Each structure stands twice: as structure tokens, then as C-alpha cells.
Amino acid sequence: MNRSAIDLWVGIFVAAGLAGLLFLALKVGNLASFNTAPAYQVYAKFANIGGLKARAPVKSAGVVIGRVADIRFDNESYEALVAINLDAAYQFPRDTTAKILTSGILGEQYIGLEAGGDGVMLKNGDRLRLTQSAVVLENLISQFLFSKAAEPAKEPAK
Helix, strand or coil, rough: CHHHHHHHHHHHHHHHHHHHHHHHHHHHHHCCCCCCCCCEEEEECCCCCCCCCCCCCCEEECEEEEEEEEEEEECCCEEEEEEEEEECCCCEEECCEEEEEEEECCCCCEEEEEEECCCCCCCCCCCCCCECCCHHHHHHHHHHHHHHHHCCCCCCCC
16 A cells, blocks of 8 residues: 555544544534434423523433423513423323423433323423422522521520
């Protein structure tokens, strides 16, 4: 093999390696979706979304079934309106509950769906009526501290 053929093969190998690294970086960072499965979009309103971000996973029973598409503020209800893309392979009843949950103690936030018992399934453009906002750690700590401060002081034992 001559020198130019070796240089060509090394260049192809390096380009393939860089393309693989780019693919992995986008996949790990949830910045690009390489899944082209058909999806339908539903909406949910939350009083507080905490640290939920667009492209956050949507899970049911621990399985990723979709992604958060968009988060907007509703000027009429003063709540966050979250658009959720669900994979068309997963159908949920109309009375499904949506909760904002956290992976671990300080992990990423995601939306958890809990199926209801209605016979009518969600379709594109429907809104989830039963939602539970994110639990904000700072609010829990302040509630605990204020409740401790409001307790009457105990008298020491004699």
C-alpha cells in the first residue's frame, strides 16, 4: 500500500470515530432524538414544575414512554402548561395521573404517568386533568423548620 492509501484509511477511521462520539454525546445529553416512532401530544397543567426541562423523560412503571416537548406559562390560570409527546405504541386512559418526580434525592426531574381506569383512551391534543406538582426541597425544609419553631418549648425534667 502506498502512503496516500494509508492516509485515506486513517482519515476515514478518524471521521467514523468522531461521528460515533458525536452520536453518543447527543444521545447522553438528550439533545437529539434518533427515534422516529410516531407519537401523539397531550398537555398537562402544573402549579409548580420545579426543575423540569424540555426533553425530560416521561415514564410509566419505570419505562420511558415519551419526552417533554415544550413548557410554557399560561397567563390565564397562572400555571405551567407542559406539552408531552407520548410514543403511539403506548395508550393511556383519559383519567391518567401525571406527577413530576425526581430520580433519586437530587437527580433529574421527570414526569411519571399513572394509568387510570377509564375505557376511553387519550388522543392527540387531550389534556391530563389530574396532575401533581413537583416537590420543592426548599419548601419542605422551610415547613419543617417553621413547624419546629412553632412548637412550645418543653420544660426540663427535674
